[in-house]
Amino acid sequence: MALPRIALTVGDPSGIGPEIVVKAAADPRVLEVCEPVIYGPTDPAELEGFPAGVVNAAAGRSAYDSVVGATTDALAGRVAAIVTAPINKAAFAAAGLEWRGHTDLLGHLCEAPEVAMMFWSERLRVVLATVHIPLAEVPRAITTDGLVNLLSLTARSLPRFGFPHPRLAVAGLNPHAGEGGVLGVEDDRVLAPAVAAARARGIDVRGPFPADTVFVRASKGEFDCVLACYHDQGLIPVKLLAFGHAVNVTIGLPIIRTSVDHGTAFDIAGKGVADPGSMIEAVKLAARLAGHRLNAD
Secondary structure: OOOOEEEEEOOOOOOOHHHHHHHHHOOHHHHOOOEEEEEOOOOHHHHOOOOOOOOOHHHHHHHHHHHHHHHHHHHOOOOOEEEEOOOOHHHHHHOOOOOOOHHHHHHHHOOOOOOEEEEEOOOOEEEEOOOOOOHHHHHHHOOHHHHHHHHHHHHHHHHHHOOOOOOEEEEOOOHHHHHHHOOOOHHHHHHHHHHHHHHHOOOOEEEEEOHHHHHHHHHOOOOOEEEEOOHHHHHHHHHHHHOOOOEEEEEOOOOOEEEOOOOOOHHHOOOOOOOOHHHHHHHHHHHHHHHHHHHHO
């Protein structure tokens, strides 16, 4: 069987994206599992218009155009998956783009009503209930119905990753998961009812558990995935355990999309020292998922 064609988008061309994409596309571990197709500028002459390490509107627009092109081809079946290098949210804003990141942009492009960000590593998988919003807005953004839908989406998605009967846990929002309401009421009034409703649907989920221990329990194999209430709550343990090897996955899309576990790294952009490890891992996972889809077809 021919290797799947996988799109690699360079992300913000003022960051390390072009460098790690070129390095990954030439890596034997990538060439062993797929045919990489690069979207976006990588040639030195092309990159002259994007000063390294500088936020600018042209770079934001270029990153957007790369994602649109790769997504269009994925939806048309011309590539089997897309793997994205990091974008810069300030550059997106400078370009007048309304999306805060890949997840909401891809949901829009694919007309997917329900998408979520999952970080995958061998030791720990985490799905985020909220993503790029201020911490002060998190309690208002989390609802019982929304959590039930997210737990359902997660349970449906995990079998593709090798967990046919996923065991889920919910991390508490407040310290000690609210301590019976003493340290916050959201865990009892919002999270616990969501867990009960999801269990009534046949989903194997427990919690909410104190966040300072649930990720340890999951990393030791007690749970297959943890639902985190907000961005840093979920990403700190993943990056502590697997930085450079974790993969960002968008679940709920009609296409396969994976990405790196880091940002644009403007501080080292253009210096030739960027590590492509996470990009390589993202491509390998995308190829694996694409193979599962082809086998299912």
